[in-house]
C-alpha cells in the first residue's frame with residue numbers, strides 16, 4: 001500500500017482523531033489495552049522483519065496496521081487485542097484518511113497522555129499493509145535479562161529504553177485467560193506514574209504481579225540503576241519514557257521526505273521543512289549584506 005500524503009488536511013484529521021481517541025479512551029477506560037496494542041504492533045513487526053531481512057525475504061516499512069487482519073490478531077500473544085482494534089475502527093470510520101498504522105500508534109500516545117503520563121511527540125505518515133508477521137517473535141515473559149536484550153537490542157534500543165518502556169506496566173493488568181498471568185502491577189492501574197518501579201523495588205506484594213521479565217530488571221545491575229532512578233525521580237522516568245516510546249513507535253519509519261518533518265505538539269501543528277529553513281537563512285544573509293552596503297554608501 002502507498003505511503004499517505006501528509007498534507008495539512010491529513011494533519012488536521014490526525015488532530016481530530018486525537019480528540020476522538022481521548023474521548024473514547026476516557027469513556028471506556030481502555031488506556032491499558034490501547035497502549036499494549038501500539039507496543040505489540042511496533043515490536044512484533046520489527047522483530048519479524050529483522051529476521052526477514054537477514055533471510056533476504058523482503059523489506060519492511062515500520063508499524064503498518066496489519067494487526068487488523070484475523071490471521072494476526074488471533075496469534076496467542078495478541079490475545080485480547082481484538083477489542084482495542086474494534087474500538088479504533090470507530091475512529092477510523094469517522095477519519096478514513098488516516099492509515100491504521102498511524103491510528104494505532106496515535107492510540108498508544110493518547111493512552112499514555114490521558115492517564116497522566118508524559119506528552120509523546122507524534123509524527124504521522126506510516127503506511128498500511130495487510131501482510132502479517134510470523135507468530136512467536138515477541139518477548140517471552142518467563143525469561144530474563146539476556147532474552148530482553150536479545151529482542152530489544154536488535155531494534156537499536158538500549159538498556160535505558162528497555163527499563164523505561166517496561167514502565168508501561170504501570171497501566172493495566174494481566175488476564176489469566178489471555179497470558180496465563182493474573183493481576184495488575186500497581187495499585188492504580190489506570191494511572192500512568194512511576195509506581196511500577198516503586199512496587200518492583202518493594203518486592204512481591206499481595207495482589208500485585210511481577211513477571212519474570214519485570215524481576216529481571218532488578219537482578220541486572222545496568223537495568224537496576226534505571227529502576228532505582230525512576231522509582232526516585234518520576235520526572236526522569238517521564239522524560240526517558242517519552243523518548244523511548246517515540247523511538248518504538250517510529251521503528252523503521254521515516255517521515256515521507258527526508259528534508260521535512262511534521263510535528264504535532266499540544267494540538268498545535270508545526271510544519272518544519274529544510275527548504276523553509278534554507279529560505280529563511282538566505283533572507284537573513286541577504287538583509288545583512290544589504291544593510292552593510294547601505295551603511296558603506
Ligand code: HEM
Nearest residue numbers: 032033035036039139141165168172173174175178179213
Ligand atoms: C519487556 C517485555 C514485555 C513483556 C514480556 C510483556 C508481557 C506482558 C504480559 C504477559 C501481559 C499480560 C497480558 C494479559 O494477560 O492481558 C502484558 C500486559 C501489558 N503490557 Fe506488557 N510486556 C512487555 C513490555 C511492555 C511494554 C514495552 C509496554 C508498553 C510500553 C507494555 C504494555 C503493557 C500493558 C499496558 C499491558 C496491560 C494490558 C491490559 O491491561 O489489557 N508491555 N505485558
